[in-house]
Amino acid sequence: MNPLEPARAEPGPAFAVTLDGREIAALPGQTVATALWAAGVTSWRTTRGEGRPRGIFCGIGVCFDCLVTVNDRPNQRACLIPVRPGDAIRTQEGTGHEH
């Protein structure tokens, strides 16, 4: 079951964003994190030291584990920032400043 169902959610029309160039659908009201979870993606960062994958942990902006690069800005907390039409989301490697 989709959790939109028990809450009887009728979101506005879906829009497209990209994750590492791949198009995914997002809904108005979603954060970058909830859009990625809804698309089945659970990690979008690798750590500075050991390159390990990370995604959502605390979900409320405390832990900074869900850092992600959005529209070339690294280190955004995916659980806090609203997703916008056309956002270019990229998996963040390390500090996000190394390309």
Next chain:
Amino acid sequence: MSTDLAVIGAGPAGLAASLAASARGVRVTLIDAGEQAGGQFYRQPAAGLGARRPQELHHQWRTWERLRDGLAASSVRHLTDHHVWCVEQPQARQAGFTVHALRGPLQEEPATVRADAVLLATGGYEKVLPFPGWTLPGVVTAGGAQAMLKGGLVVAGRTAVVAGTGPLLLPVATGLAAAGVEVAALVESAGPRGFVRHLPALAAKLPEAAGYAARLLRNRVPVMAGHTVVEAHGDDHLEAATVAALDPGGRVRPGTHRRIPCDTLAVGHGMLPHTDLAEALGCRLDGVNVHVDDEQRTDVPGVWAAGESTGIGGAALALAEGHIAGRSIAARLRGTAPDPRAWAAADRSRTRLRDFFAAVDSVCAPPTHWTEQVTDDTVVCRCEEVRAGAVREAVDELGAGDLRTVKLLTRAGMGWCQGRVCGPAVAGLAGCDPTPARRPFARPVPLGVLARAGHPTGTDHLTEADHPTEEGPS
């Protein structure tokens, strides 16, 4: 922007206080990071999701409706999407406080509110103790799973294990089940003995507990009391969790390990209060909680605190404390002493609920010997990737005797989250008491905002005089 009272946090405590104070003629500005009021407990689905029945994923909805409708009908000015990073202390001979916030999706635009009094209703966040594999994607805090569900109407996977200890695990397990997730196990480290021992204090909440029990049964969620998660498995993503039984002394029983396939592990070991703003104001703490008197006043004149920041106790206690604080503030701002008989009902709730949560605290403690399950190669500080072995080496071989020294030797707690997540784990592994972190700012602040905030002309707008001359500062 100026106001009589700045309330920081729009959860149950902040809402109750705002309504109580504004009903008594106080000009209230309610400042909150969320797009909507509600805080964590009453976190609302984002408006764009168009949820017609959000109450399906909530508890005590009628109370929320009263708060929501009360706020709408009140004169309270509600600033949404305002992330408070500091409350400045009154200057000598100058009354009032300055609340500094960041707004906008990127949290870069400064905003300030000047207020005669401040109520800190900053809430709490979840404590999670480490175990091997806990950094794998798919392992989330129980509250995080709940926040993603309530606010975003999403779940991470198909099969979840909910584990740890404390009353939050019940709504998380039933909430995930209601959203269609198969909850393979609810793993609670407290055993039935503890509950029986504290039955008198816990009895008041038995009907609520029975409601959860019925829902767990209906969704066929196996409940494993007296068990703990010892390891999360997977390469790049969670694939399974191993759980084991605990003996009465809080040690894992050999030979009781069981591997449960799952793609989500929602784990929590209780809650911690957000006290950064109170600490920066110089408020006295009792242990990790902000100290308050019977009127919810901190020991800094003009500063009140209510809800989880004064001690973890849930939404109902937060409402009672917020109500008392709001009435106290209304009287004190008029220069009169409040009559506590006016809030006798809220006072009785406060006493009863504090007793209840004291009992919950002693029953729902993490396993006594949880550190034995933390292998040396387990990452403890998630930000700086500091392993348990490094913390142990700092204590055993380098002679660190307090948390600050452990931090300086290992970097545990120096990363993005500033030790909010690893603090209790490092303290447990090092055998030190948790100490207040004394973070000057409650969240990261852009340097430009910080530079302007220090200027006496204010922070909202740069004026020409704020720019250095071409010759540079003298």
